[in-house]
Amino acid sequence: MRADSDVDPHAVHPRHRLNETIHAPVRFSIVATLAGADKMEFSFVRDTVQVSDSVLSKQVATLESAGIVKVKKGYVGKRPRTWLSLTAFGRRAFQLHLAALREIAGG
């Protein structure tokens, strides 16, 4: 059992360091998936996270406006392709989010 004297009343609880944009379950899955690669095609992220095109588009737009995800559109032949990647800020924000989760998980 932890003695009262061990608790720093001024310490910030790790939950306050969780990123609110990343914290939402679908957005967390999107960012966690993108963290494993330099860039990923929209359909791969959709299949991995198991959401519809419209849900993924909406969540990606939220992440993009927060500066966490970068969206790049292009073509392979005549087929349109959308590539998603984490920005440097997004990658750092996710690392901090994971660090906060580890602290919470550690009790």
Add this chain to the structure above:
Amino acid sequence: MTPLTPEQARAQLATADILATTSGKEVRIVAISMAGVGVLLAVATALSGLAVTNKAVYVIGMFVYFTAMLTLQIWCARRVRVSARGWSLRYGASAAVSMALCGIGIAWTTNGSPSWALFAPYCVLVALPMVVVASRMARR
């Protein structure tokens, strides 16, 4: 924001670990195409050794080479949905080394047919940088 219990946090961390490794199959496709490019460069180098002595085989071989390279690039561009993290530089560097070795090999054959005892192992050497990096990428 909904407060998280330690169990929920652990579950989220486990989810993050799983999701970060889902691209393994896609990365293997990149590795296969990369090794394929290396082998094709070795074939092009070997064919240049036949340019003087056997023109017909050289011309047909180069046609097959360009068709195979084009097919591989199109297949790769259509099929690949993931760019492996941290491998772009290694891919580029190994491709540059293989292409430089291929160029040196072709230059070697311009003064006549080379000794195949030396030239055949050299052709294998041309493929090695891309094949080695591809195999490491596939096993990452």
